[in-house]
Amino acid sequence: MGKLTDFFKKKDSCRPGDVEALRQRYGAFRSLLEENREILEIITDLEEKRDGEYLFDMQYLRSNVRRLSEKVYSLIRNLNEISGEGYKTLYPVYSRIQQELQEFLSRRKQIPPDSPVLPLGEITREKEDSVGGKMANLGELRNRVKVTVPEGFAITAQAYKDFIDAHRLQEAIAQRLARLDIDNLEDLILVSREIQQMILEKELPPALQEAIDREINSLVARQGQGISLAVRSSALGEDSKISFAGQYGTVLNVPPDQVGRRYREIMASKFTPRAIFYFLGKGFREEDLAMGTGCIAMVCARAAGVLYTVDPLDPDRDELVIHAHWGLGQAVVDGTVTPDVFLVSKKEPFQVKEATIAHKERLLSCTRGGDIEEVSVPWEDQDSPSLSEPLILELAGTAKRIEAHYKQPQDIEWAVDGQGKLYILQTRPLKVFETKPAREKEGEKIDPVRHPILLDTGVLGAPGVGSGPVYVVHRDEDLVGFPTGAVLVARVPSPKYVTVMNRARGIITDLGSAASHMAALARDFHVPTILNTQRATQLLTPGLEVTVDAGNRIVYQGTIENLLGDQGERHNLFEETSLFLLFGKILDKIVPLNLIDPLDPGFIPKNCQTYHDLTRFVHQTATQEMFNLSSKSRVSEAKAIKLDTKIPIEIFLVDLGEAIPPEYRKGKVKIEHIHSWPLQALWKGIESMKWPAPKPVNLKGFASVVAQTATDGSEVIYSDKSFALLSEDYMNFSIRLGYHISTIEVFGGCNENENFIKFIFKGGGATVERRDRRTRVITKVLDKLGFQVTRKLDFLDAVLTSYPRELMEKVLFVMGKLTLYTKQLDMVMFNDAIVEWSTEEFFKEHIGRELMEELAGSSGY
């Protein structure tokens, strides 16, 4: 509310009388709206490519991101032009995002400056770029999820860089790679061998060696002399994980004095022939090969294995799957042994639903000398469960906590030591492949009697099928009660629906298009969405069970299971290619919308994290800045054109472009000669009303006016002239009627997403209570017209968006009538009952049922 009340206190930032400056600002505003539309279109186009339906290349990504960057920059520049350079802080935010995108597109990885060695206690998942995914997750488990993991530390990407820099290896490596023809296998092997040799024969820099020794000594002090370590490479970023899967192994049971040597081996393994081929072929550079390495106290396991928090082949069973075997878990991970399998119900109390005990002859165990060996399983254990029931249940509980923390199914490696203590060794997202039947062809086998088609129009907002009871949202407050699993139905799309998107099974709106902020969010949240159905709020009644088939733009009555079964069919064949992994990162910098509510204190430039955030912020702020123009500007009457009207108010017009023909630009102009449809529509409403006579003020009422005006210093008499800034499809009209001021700003072009009506009302001549009652009448009317209204006493702020022009004309007609109807209405607002009476009278006498029904749809009124 603070922001809105500031509106009336702002100082003029526009040079007095400068009509040209106003026109320039309006020109910038028009450009900004166009850019906003283009940006949302590019974002939609990029998002369309996310699911793997299209094939594209880097050139496509580069050109689209470049185009997007140009548009966003231009958008910011235009906002600064409109506001008199009031939002320069947006530039550094833009530059940061743009640079990050450039980094992605150049396929270079940034090594964040960090200590060469980090103990596990200092690692959380934000450190992934420094220590790699494996170690970042292990630290997250230890420090945030509070599960038991082995002690240890990470050697960071910074350490790798320090090593390369200390021996000036970068140049030597680059030279060898530069002259390499990767299609010549012999050369490739030779260069690979040379580079690996260079790395293996160099000592670690003293500072790095000391840091590693310090951490090892600390481990020995805590765990005793006999410890050994597991040294494992921890790849930076998903690209590496996929491309080099299986190439960098884990070295188990390493004695402390050999950690340095093993670390060098892992660094050298980055230059195998295949790795070089891949990186050069992909256009990566040597510095992209930086990596993290984990050094973890070895758990010489009595039993170990893997746990999936859902069955990857049958995710609906709601069971955890545990694979367990005697000895080290390596054999289970590699698939070289047949493990015991336990299925555990996911609901508490956990229960082992099924146990398949394998015959286990061989196991892997640690040797004293620092290696691992395969030995026989004692005969009495060969057919016994490798995990006791209490440990199974403990493991299940731990796994559920991990899954809850990451909010997605997990693939967890675990081990139990000789004392029966459970450790988690690793966790990563589990890929679940749905195996549900393919969907029926359109219309086939859907019983039209049981499931009649309720709607079959509209545009696709986000694909998918969802079902649930209809929940109609008339205004933002309704979102509070949104039930889990419902289908959201609304008149217009709003980004505020994001707050319920994780609970919604579908979204259907009467108006809007795919290139709206909300549609982008719906795609991000995978909520099946159909927009612009025209009649959803009329046809879908609250509580009605429906199935939304967004892809076919059909809404059926009831729940259709075989359509819902189609969901899992969508599997992106390309999702693990390096291009799509990179694409995902790029989209993360472009698509998510974090700035939702303009009234939220966090709606500020520095909180913009994506291009979408910047676009939303700029668009919202620009409309606010434009809104303020007519009230802040003090265009001299001599430069404005007076409206020639019988209505006894003085209105001065400023032509922002082509609204007033040249022959009328001096002196007065009649309404019929003005080419501005918003003014025409509003004026039609104003003229259809009689100019109200002074209200019958009783003695008490009159006395209260006088008393109030005398005692309340904040009350202002708005006796200025009224001003309207006009173009063919834009109007910014500040109407000052005696004791109150109202401003109506309208933009209505071809693109519905850009269209809006903003309305602010404040003031009055009566007491606060009476003024408050008048704004309640106005609120009730605007609410029915579809506005989002914020009201505090006599201050009212309302906005209506995404309406097509024909509807907006009707809304403005009603607002014209309302303007006159409410003039001095505060004087007669003696009690609360008059609020209801006046509202009803306005509708009944001045609007008529037919028009109101047309405007309000069936949104519950």
Next chain:
Amino acid sequence: MSEKILIVDNELDMLELLELIITDRTSYQVVTTSNPLEVPGLLKDGGFDLLISDLRMPQMDGMELLDQACQIDPQLPFIFLTAYGTVDSAIEAMRKGALDYITKPFRQEQILLTVEKAMKFRRLQKENLALKNELETLRKKQQG
């Protein structure tokens, strides 16, 4: 023996995606190369039923590749991949004998349908050739 497709693109990403989709959704064998200079050698080894190539590559222009391919196997169906701005060149390529072109980015179905169309064409071509040969043999027999 399954039919064989050669794909040429200097963009390794595109090669990877095309190989994945064609091998996943058809039974054709796929060979890829990012170096168009290797194509003549590969074609000489024989056995290809379709060539899919990018139009613009730094080592060799797609048009030149088409010329070279025609010299080795004049009947080989040729599909070009083009970027938005190079459609004119693609049309020019079709005048010179390319079977079809696809503008990047394109849908999975689009490439699969185009490949299928080209393979059908290739099969008819082969059938036609076989019948001609048969006819020729019969004629020779009659003459003999």
